[in-house]
Amino acid sequence: MIDIKLLRDQPDAVRVSQRARGEDEGIVDAILTADERRRSSIAEFEALRAEQKSFGKQVAAAKGEQKAALVSAAKATSDRVKELQAAATAADAELATLVRRVPNIVIEGIPSGGEDDYTVLETVGTARDFAAEGFEPKDHLELAEGLDALDMERGAKVGGSRFYFLKGVGALLELALLNMAIAQAVEAGFTPMITPTLVKADVMAGAGFLDAHADEVYRLEADDLYLTGTSEVALAGYHADEILDLSSGPKRYAGWSACYRREAGSYGKDTRGIIRVHQFQKVEMFSYCRPEDAAAEHQRLLDWERQMLAKIEVPYRIIDTAAGDLGGPAARKFDCEAWVPTQGRYRELTSTSNCTTYQARRLNIRERDPRAEGNATRHVATLNGTLGTTRWIVAILENHQQADGSVVVPAALRPFLGIDVLTPTA
């Protein structure tokens, strides 16, 4: 959630952000009003509560008839205190509800607007000219089936649409890719983590996944648990309610987990193959750092993503996502999109978000404020970014295919896979 003090001091900063996202600006005034009401309500309660407490001490010291008289006098105060407390609690809850509805303040300078208003920051590599090479490229599903690497039909039989079996070299390829991601992360100083994929409601909400995109999330009713769509959720919850020591730099984790997404509202989109599925695997970077370091850390995460993309040798571009296309917790997001030859367009392979202090505020993750004299605390910044997912297989297969349906394994991946060329079985 955003900082109520910031909204109080600089309401226009919040209005500008809401406008860039295409969201309601009126909520700012509603919050200011609720904030006033909360503070006066609390002041009123606390004043009477202090009176009640000092009265209690007199009661304790008194004896006999005098005590009985004091007790009956105290009853009236007691009732009034309860009323005022209830009012203060209600005012506090009302403010909290409003503040939670506000998405993170976007970072100044990012593009305004929606899904199509991104800025292309850079394009890396060039797409192969299959016409010049003299053959029509096959799509990833056809290639994978030729390699006996993927079984969509039986996936649908077992789990329904958008489920699949990775099989044989397909299963090996995914493991190789994710192992390469973990190896790079460990090399860079990340702590590798295999995370819970079921989490409690407060963690899910804290990471910001129960607001606008709640219908994207699988929920287990009987246990009130949620299946996570990324290990970001568990890694954000990992340090909940803690005071971290970031004096020697960011805390960086690389989470490996299955990811579950309902893909509600995407009927008919990407129905072929494993571009858009309900379950996949991902290695995700997650970083806790000081707020003033967050922008630089965001660049570092992007650089690590680029390193991984370089290893699979596919053409890609980097976009700076527009404000309206950001998730609630994100203040800025860079996506790396790989070229998919048979679609003639770029598809997202990685996504890195700077959530500034938004998630940390909800999850109560702090550090000792290095700028302050005493024990003051402040919220840390959290960031995340993708190092590899099942979807990467699509880009690898399509971009490295040969006329006979075989696929050349990118050199960096060979030590992890142990195979140089994937050959069709038929």
Next chain:
RNA sequence: GGAGGCGUCGCCUAGCCCGGUUUAUGGCGCCCGCCUGCUAAGCGGGUUUGGGUUAAUCCCCAUCGCGAGUUCAAAUCUCGCCGCCUCCGCCA
């Protein structure tokens, strides 16, 4: 799933039976100061986290696993929940 025990301000710990004089005891650790040729020891002070108020200090409120209840008053009594430990049962 069943039985029992435990949960106190970084760590350990007193307080709980028997509600009020608790501003939650003491020790360790840590921080500041004094003392000291230096270090140690010693002495004095400080040391949960939110919130309200304030220019700031002061002050005030909440916080004894979480929540509700009883009461003029709850760390203390009652109920529910969560976590940890021990034992029993069941099971991959």
